[in-house]
Amino acid sequence: KMTISPEELNKGHGKGEAIIFSKGEGGMTKVTLFHSSSRSSCQIYLYGAHVTSWKTKQGEQIYMSDKAIFEDGKAIRGGIPIIFPQFGPGKIQNHGFARNTTWTVNETNVTGDGCVSVAFKLTSSPFSRAIWNNEFEAVYTVILSAKLEIQMQVINLGSSSFDFQTAFHTYFTVSHIKNVSIMGLKEVKYIDKTKQNEKSVESRNAVVFSEETDRVYMSVPDPVTLADKGKDTSLEIKNTHLPDIVTWNPWADKAKAMSDLGADAYPQFVCVEAGVINEPQILSPQETWACSMILESPIRPSL
Numbered sequence: 492k493m494t495i496s497p498e499e500l501n502k503g504h505g506k507g508e509a510i511i512f513s514k515g516e517g518g519m520t521k522v523t524l525f526h527s528s529s530r531s532s533c534q535i536y537l538y539g540a541h542v543t544s545w546k547t548k549q550g551e552q553i554y555m556s557d558k559a560i561f562e563d564g565k566a567i568r569g570g571i572p573i574i575f576p577q578f579g580p581g582k583i584q585n586h587g588f589a590r591n592t593t594w595t596v597n598e599t600n601v602t603g604d605g606c607v608s609v610a611f612k613l614t615s616s617p618f619s620r621a622i623w624n625n626e627f628e629a630v631y632t633v634i635l636s637a638k639l640e641i642q643m644q645v646i647n648l649g650s651s652s653f654d655f656q657t658a659f660h661t662y663f664t665v666s667h668i669k670n671v672s673i674m675g676l677k678e679v680k681y682i683d684k685t686k687q688n689e690k691s692v693e694s695r696n697a698v699v700f701s702e703e704t705d706r707v708y709m710s711v712p713d714p715v716t717l718a719d720k721g722k723d724t725s726l727e728i729k730n731t732h733l734p735d736i737v738t739w740n741p742w743a744d745k746a747k748a749m750s751d752l753g754a755d756a757y758p759q760f761v762c763v764e765a766g767v768i769n770e771p772q773i774l775s776p777q778e779t780w781a782c783s784m785i786l787e788s789p790i791r792p793s794l
Contacts, residue, residue, distance in 0.1 A: 494520070494593075504599040509607045515543075517561030522596070524607045529637035538563070540594040540611035540631045542571035545639050547788060549724050552639075554664035554760035558751045566590045568751040569662045569760070571641070573631060576623055576655035578768045583622050586660070589613060589629065597630060608634040615648065625653040638787035645781075647774040654773045658737065658766025659784050666721025668740055668758045672697035675715035676736070681708040682769070700761065703742035709769045711736045717763055727789060730765040732782035737764035 497520050500512035508525055515521035515536060521543070524533040534544035538561070545552045555569035566572060566586070575589035594611035601607050610632040615625065626649035634640040641659060665671050676693045683689045684705040693708065697718075714729040715736060730736075739762040747754035765784045774780055 495596075496520075500596060504596050504609075506599055506601045506607070509601045509605075510599050510609060515561070516559075519561050522599075522609055524609065524633065524635045526605060526607050526635045526637070528605050531635055531637060531639075533633060533635045533639060535609065535611075535633055536561075536567065537596065537611065538593050539567060539590040540573060540613070540633075541567050541590065542633060542641075543567065543569070545635075545786070547637075549722070549788060551664055552726065552786070554662040556752050556756055558753055558756075560751050564591055565751075568749070571662070572660040573643075574656070574658040574660050574764075574766065575629065575645075576625075576627075576653075576657065578656040578658055578766060587656075588619060588622050590660075592618065594631065604636075606634060606636045608632055625649055627653070638785055640783060640785045642781065642783045644779055645772075645774060646779045647776050650776050652773055652775050654771040656766065656768050656771050657733075657782070658735075658764045658768060659733075660737075660762060660764045661786075662760045662762050663717055663726070664759060665719050665761055668700045668761060670719050670721035671761050672699050672718050672720070673715055673738060673761075673763065674698075674718065675713050676708050676711065676738075679708045679711050681706045698738065700738075700740055703745060704738055704740050706738050707768055708736040708738070710734045715763065717761070725789060727785075727787050728763060728765065729785040729787070730783070732780070733765040733767060733784060734770075735766050735768040737762065737766065737768065739764065 497512040511523050519538050521536045532546045535542050559568040572590040574586045577587045594613045597610040597612040599609045613629045615627050628646045630644045632642040679693050718725040743754045746752045746757040
């Protein structure tokens with residue numbers, strides 16, 4: 492595979508201190524975005540177009556396992572893995588192949604108000620066709636301002652329809668999982684994967700965590716808010732064309748069984764994953780589908 496060096500990428504796509512390509516873990520290339528007015532930064536690896544850091548004035552928002560493996564063929568544990576074109580186990584490899592494929596840099600941009608963005612592209616290839624025999628192009632754009640916005644487009648380049656699932660499997664860093672609550676899921680139907688896919692309806696205003704959790708909330712009507720009483724912070728997650736929300740924490744035993752996580756890791760994160768999961772998206776030939784997720788800390792009234 493031809494790999495383009497960080498130096499060449501900086502020549503073609505770098506933008507001063509706003510967008511810098513460099514070597515990261517495992518010798519893999521990453522890009523660092525910097526938004527000067529909010530002092531926010533974001534780091535994305537070309538491998539998996541994988542966001543591994545998003546820092547705001549409140550500090551790091553994204554959890555990375557300190558045992559994460561940065562190696563071709565492996566998925567990186569933590570950050571924002573892109574799940575595509577399948578969620579979980581099924582006909583093809585678990586969670587699809589987007590997260591363990593190197594994406595190309597499509598374009599970079601700094602707008603007049605200092606908003607910084609990078610777009611990555613993944614196009615069907617012999618590698619992808621051997622797993623999932625469809626012609627497609629996916630464009631994944633990370634836009635950094637005082638908030639973080641992620642957009643994805645999928646285009647069917649083939650002559651027959653296909654369907655797919657997708658999700659942004661975001662690991663949020665938290666003071667302790669027992670300090671976390673998620674608002675905005677009350678009265679939403681969900682599938683509980685820890686109970687043989689039993690269907691239920693959420694009765695709580697604030698969803699809290701006290702054991703292994705793996706749920707798919709379906710057709711969530713509103714933004715959800717992740718609150719952390721240990722840090723006294725909250726984060727709003729607004730989604731467009733991503734109807735489902737997964738809440739996941741493996742708890743001690745399952746985390747211990749994951750060599751790239753470990754038993755002591757589970758209290759440090761929660762996964763809140765926006766996606767198209769319950770009803771796969773059908774895409775006709777030459778059709779384009781688009782979605783977005785915005786992560787934003789509400790502005791606090793100054794006292």
